[in-house]
């Protein structure tokens with residue numbers, strides 16, 4: 001019998017079991033899941049041991065060799081569309097689970113995280129049907145002809161290792177195309193945010209996805225479920241979103257069995273505001289970019305280069321936006337700034353706030369912890385923070401902070417702005433603000449990044465390539481780029 005994973009118990013602590021072979025299974029070592037808005041424990045998850053990971057890999061393999069692997073494409077697509085329908089039907093359960101794990105404002109999870117969870121399944125159920133076939137006719141040495149065509153096959157068992165900042169969104173962004181291609185997946189959600197991934201196990205059963213095609217194992221990274229999974233010989237591919245340093249560890253674990261890798265890693269994103277820009281629009285757009293999800297978005301700009309003539313007006317506008325943000329509990333009216341994910345992450349971000357001052361910053365606003373009453377007083381909140389006066393080579397301008405903070409730096413010429421923006425070991429995203437059409441193309445193309453947004457930020461068409469240059473990632477996902485990663489072609493050459 002399938003057990004419910006989110007069992008209510010006295011004190012409303014939920015149990016998040018591992019989901020293996022279509023069942024919620026007992027076992028593993030319990031660990032606490034905190035609500036970062038209050039610091040209180042709201043769930044217990046069970047760290048998967050080697051035996052649970054082995055069982056998950058075996059279950060995934062048998063799904064590929066069994067009903068899931070043999071399923072006609074039309075049926076697979078219909079089941080994935082049904083998963084999207086069921087996420088929407090259980091919208092409020094996903095919403096409350098995501099809010100409990102992350103403490104993020106209700107409006108944010110309502111408009112971004114949960115809708116994208118459903119959309120990811122719809123988009124890739126369509127994308128798999130729209131992949132063009134590759135065929136080539138050739139002349140043969142004996143004067144005849146041959147034709148070549150390629151058929152796409154799933155890779156096999158795919159490990160999905162996901163982070164805590166946009167848990168359902170980023171996990172389903174990988175799970176949906178992997179399953180659309182016919183792979184079986186084993187997800188290891190972040191140890192901070194396992195609830196929505198666990199709930200998705202229930203949805204998979206309800207949708208009729210065959211047992212073993214979707215599995216969830218809980219736990220940590222090193223010496224835990226993450227490492228056991230990424231080094232497992234039965235896993236053929238790893239799709240990972242998280243820190244660049246973690247990516248290097250996963251590469252090492254994957255090397256002995258030559259697994260395929262897709263990595264979406266850290267960033268130190270730049271924004272550029274030219275003096276021909278619509279400044280109120282740039283202020284509104286970049287305040288959203290810096291502070292959305294309390295700055296815990298890999299694409300968020302933490303370096304904003306502003307042309308000298310509009311520098312003061314831009315800084316004043318950003319300061320006003322930052323000071324208008326209201327921190328607090330997710331369901332409280334008007335709250336638009338949640339906590340950071342954990343006490344540890346808050347200590348890291350506050351360490352950067354102190355470093356900025358040591359490095360000579362002028363604190364335009366913020367720089368500390370807001371005073372909050374009630375349960376939020378024990379949450380992991382920080383103030384939205386802006387700095388000026390930092391040299392471009394300060395650590396604050398080079399290292400990823402992953403909090404609601406940005407350095408604002410003046411520049412004089414377009415060439416200088418391009419050089420400053422590109423002077424980073426990362427290369428994820430850029431946001432450029434200008435009304436000059438030629439400049440928009442010129443600067444957009446000059447950015448050494450995976451995504452350049454012009455007069456906007458985080459505007460997503462899920463068919464487009466998404467990923468990072470330099471140390472921000474390996475490969476591209478989105479639309480047919482995802483299908484290319486999660487499947488591999490076999491070429492068939494027929495002599496006519």
Ligand code: NAD
Nearest residue numbers: 163164189190220221222226227242243246264265266298
């Ligand atoms: P993280 O790297 O600490 O953890 C991500 C996941 O990896 C977690 O599930 C964790 O348990 C697991 N993990 C950690 N060590 C591991 C190991 N040795 N082996 C296997 N698994 C391991 O990242 P995070 O703190 O959860 O997320 C924040 C980071 O993610 C930031 O750097 C951010 O920029 C990045 N990120 C990037 C993108 C992108 O699209 N490029 C998107 C979101 C987040």
Ligand code: 6OD
Nearest residue numbers: 165173296297298299460
């Ligand atoms: O929108 C997406 O598909 C995506 N991967 C967003 C990443 C956000 C990083 O925090």
